[in-house]
Amino acid sequence: MQELKFDVLNGQDVVVFAPRRYGKSSLVWRAMQQLLAEGVLVAYVNLMTTPTKEKLAEKLAAAVYESIASPLARAKERALTPFRGLRISPTITVDPEQGAYSFSFGVDHSPPDIDATLERLLELPAELGGAPGNRVALILDEFQEIEMIDPALPKLMRTIFEQQPEVARVYLGSRRHLMERLFNDENEPFWRSAKKVELGVIAPELFRGFIVRHFRRTRKTVEGNVVDELLERTMGHPYATQELCYFLWEQTPFDGTATTAELALALAAVLRSEHAHFQLRWDAASAVQKLILEALAREPGRPMTNAYRTRHALPPVSAIQAALRALVERELVVKEPDGSYRISEPFLDRWVQAL
Numbered sequence: 001m002q003e004l005k006f007d008v009l010n011g012q013d014v015v016v017f018a019p020r021r022y023g024k025s026s027l028v029w030r031a032m033q034q035l036l037a038e039g040v041l042v043a044y045v046n047l048m049t050t051p052t053k054e055k056l057a058e059k060l061a062a063a064v065y066e067s068i069a070s071p072l073a074r075a076k077e078r079a080l081t082p083f084r085g086l087r088i089s090p091t092i093t094v095d096p097e098q099g100a101y102s103f104s105f106g107v108d109h110s111p112p113d114i115d116a117t118l119e120r121l122l123e124l125p126a127e128l129g130g131a132p133g134n135r136v137a138l139i140l141d142e143f144q145e146i147e148m149i150d151p152a153l154p155k156l157m158r159t160i161f162e163q164q165p166e167v168a169r170v171y172l173g174s175r176r177h178l179m180e181r182l183f184n185d186e187n188e189p190f191w192r193s194a195k196k197v198e199l200g201v202i203a204p205e206l207f208r209g210f211i212v213r214h215f216r217r218t219r220k221t222v223e224g225n226v227v228d229e230l231l232e233r234t235m236g237h238p239y240a241t242q243e244l245c246y247f248l249w250e251q252t253p254f255d256g257t258a259t260t261a262e263l264a265l266a267l268a269a270v271l272r273s274e275h276a277h278f279q280l281r282w283d284a285a286s287a288v289q290k291l292i293l294e295a296l297a298r299e300p301g302r303p304m305t306n307a308y309r310t311r312h313a314l315p316p317v318s319a320i321q322a323a324l325r326a327l328v329e330r331e332l333v334v335k336e337p338d339g340s341y342r343i344s345e346p347f348l349d350r351w352v353q354a355l
């Protein structure tokens with residue numbers, strides 16, 4: 001968090017990548033609150049909520065208005081002027097309760113019109129906040145979606161961002177292969193444009209104390225060996241740990257102690273609550289992918305070797321190679337630094353074993 005805040009204050013662009021549910025958004029939200037308290041103007045857009053360029057323009061306009069234009073303007077009405085002058089003029093509405101402004105650009109505009117509108121919106125953070133003494137940051141969450149919105153968007157964005165050294169951008173994303181292609185491929189517009197930060201899991205020794213304290217604080221106790229087993233199970237994956245701890249806490253009566261019996265019940269409860277999600281992911285897998293998932297659930301290892309294939313009755317190497325690649329791209333399976341594979345989605349191995 002220190003590093004992230006420091007980079008933003010210095011106008012350094014950063015890309016934070018990590019698999020799903022590792023705490024990217026949480027981390028940046030925290031940093032954002034602290035930066036706001038220090039007077040930095042921070043606009044946040046989540047690209048998962050902007051499937052089209054019109055939607056992106058709407059969210060961008062709202063964020064730039066709310067977080068940059070409005071705080072800098074003396075009069076609310078004045079702050080709207082740059083938005084009224086966009087190539088596609090938005091319909092602007094105010095939520096009477098929250099007082100929040102929303103912008104609507106309609107649908108199906110000619111590509112040059114919507115591109116010009118987006119371009120202008122992307123220019124605004126620097127233009128509005130560019131005066132000396134101001135600090136401006138733009139956070140783009142779920143950035144891996146960018147090419148799904150329009151394959152030409154990265155180039156458009158990058159061209160504008162290059163001219164705004166005073167604005168710090170923070171890009172967050174999962175889907176490693178998409179993010180890596182965007183930032184590590186020299187043919188891509190974002191190549192080498194941002195400092196790369198990779199979020200890992202949370203170290204067990206940090207998690208252990210936190211979990212023990214939080215049980216105690218709510219009049220419950222958890223045995224040390226149970227915490228160890230729990231962390232071994234989740235491998236420090238932030239969301240999985242939080243989820244399993246929640247169910248464990250729920251299984252434990254007040255003034256009672258969480259033992260391995262409660263942990264087993266908690267694990268079963270997690271599997272029940274994740275069932276629909278796992279079923280969807282399982283249904284989307286091909287036959288070979290299913291075979292590999294079943295094998296890896298029993299034994300993490302090297303599915304391409306003859307010994308492993310024989311042990312688990314797997315098809316020829318060529319078929320496995322393609323299926324493994326797809327599983328890795330979908331982030332169901334991870335390749336370890338030593339070249340072996342394991343199921344990465346927490347609890348999925350248990351669920352597959354129970355099929």
Ligand SMILES: Nc1ncnc2c1ncn2[C@@H]1O[C@H](COP(=O)(O)OP(=O)(O)OP(=O)(O)O)[C@@H](O)[C@H]1O
Binds near residue numbers: 025239242
């Ligand atoms: N520092 C932390 N300590 C403990 N748990 C955390 C921490 N940060 C995040 N978490 C847990 O991880 C969950 C996922 O966090 P968050 O949504 O920020 O991750 P993300 O990487 O942005 O996920 P996604 O890829 O789905 O957008 C949170 O709901 C929270 O339970």
Ligand SMILES: [Mg+2]
Binds near residue numbers: 026
């Ligand atoms: Mg997130």
